[in-house]
Amino acid sequence: MRSFVIGVVLAVLLLSYSQVNAVTLTPLRATSDDEYDPCFSPDGQHIVFCWNNSAQSSLALMSASGGNPITLWSGYHAKWPTWSPGGSTIVFAEEQLGEMISDALKSIPSTGGSASELTPPFGRVIRHPCWSPTGADIFFSAYSVPSWSPTGADILFSLYSDLWTVPASGGTPSRLWGVTPYTEYDPSISPDGHRIAYASNVTGGFQIYVRFLAGDTPIRLTTAGGPNLEPAWSPDGTWIAFAHIDAGDGGIWVIPATGGVPVCITCSGFLDGTPNWSPDGRSIVFDRYSGSDFPTGNQTDLWIAADLNLGPTSVTETTWGRIKAMFR
Numbered sequence: 001m002r003s004f005v006i007g008v009v010l011a012v013l014l015l016s017y018s019q020v021n022a023v024t025l026t027p028l029r030a031t032s033d034d035e036y037d038p039c040f041s042p043d044g045q046h047i048v049f050c051w052n053n054s055a056q057s058s059l060a061l062m063s064a065s066g067g068n069p070i071t072l073w074s075g076y077h078a079k080w081p082t083w084s085p086g087g088s089t090i091v092f093a094e095e096q097l098g099e100m101i102s103d104a105l106k107s108i109p110s111t112g113g114s115a116s117e118l119t120p121p122f123g124r125v126i127r128h129p130c131w132s133p134t135g136a137d138i139f140f141s142a143y144s145v146p147s148w149s150p151t152g153a154d155i156l157f158s159l160y161s162d163l164w165t166v167p168a169s170g171g172t173p174s175r176l177w178g179v180t181p182y183t184e185y186d187p188s189i190s191p192d193g194h195r196i197a198y199a200s201n202v203t204g205g206f207q208i209y210v211r212f213l214a215g216d217t218p219i220r221l222t223t224a225g226g227p228n229l230e231p232a233w234s235p236d237g238t239w240i241a242f243a244h245i246d247a248g249d250g251g252i253w254v255i256p257a258t259g260g261v262p263v264c265i266t267c268s269g270f271l272d273g274t275p276n277w278s279p280d281g282r283s284i285v286f287d288r289y290s291g292s293d294f295p296t297g298n299q300t301d302l303w304i305a306a307d308l309n310l311g312p313t314s315v316t317e318t319t320w321g322r323i324k325a326m327f328r
């Protein structure tokens, strides 16, 4: 009887997952330029993204429903724009001219204008900055790359990537958990501000983990395949979207933030990355590399997965608590 009940419960849960099959996938901007790293504005009306072609590297703003973008800022090589919770500011990383291994973290008003430096270039490559929900702090991952020793006799191997934080007003960045013996990439702070999702290679390949900011034992969410990178919390804090890189079922996936069965959103087999949720949790915007000239070509476009029906009725901590309670 118990196994029958468990079977029924699992069947119901699996049915709830099948709802995601109704997702609508459409290109939001597909040109011969390189468009990548999209991020919704807090009001859901706009998307900021990086826009590169032979003439410029810029941050651009477009309507969330598509249309022609406007240039917010132009520079050498922008990456990872992310909108402040209040909507007034966009923070991004900029590669320095002639210096591919030393990014600066910069901010601009979301209406455009000149950029100000939050951190000077500090000899590391920055990935995936994100804001705390209060808007007080920026979190990001940063790594240094192998380099020759001054005598040229030895290669100084990479300091593995750590997670860093810096006040949103700028200042000296500091490591969140000190120097750790593995690589941590791509922090994303939960909407309640207490937990951090990130990717790490503790077990070899990159998997998605969640840990309280105060620092306890991480919970591993994804279990196999990948690399799995670029986690992003849903606005209601119940799901985490991530980029699953795999020649077969690669694409944007989501997984319950407290653990559970991952669900494929795009299953494209393409290199889909940088998932970012609309404020209503109904859409995920992402970039897609679909060309054969990686990494030099301009074949990255912006796509959107709309009509998501994941909802708080899917597997949540509360649901699991009820299921466990049935069998005590």
Ligand SMILES: [Ca+2]
Residues within 6 Å of the ligand: 160, 161, 162, 163, 179, 180, 181, 182, 183, 184
């Ligand atoms: Ca580390």
Ligand SMILES: [Ca+2]
Residues within 6 Å of the ligand: 029, 030, 031, 032, 033, 034, 035, 298, 299, 300, 301, 302
């Ligand atoms: Ca393109």
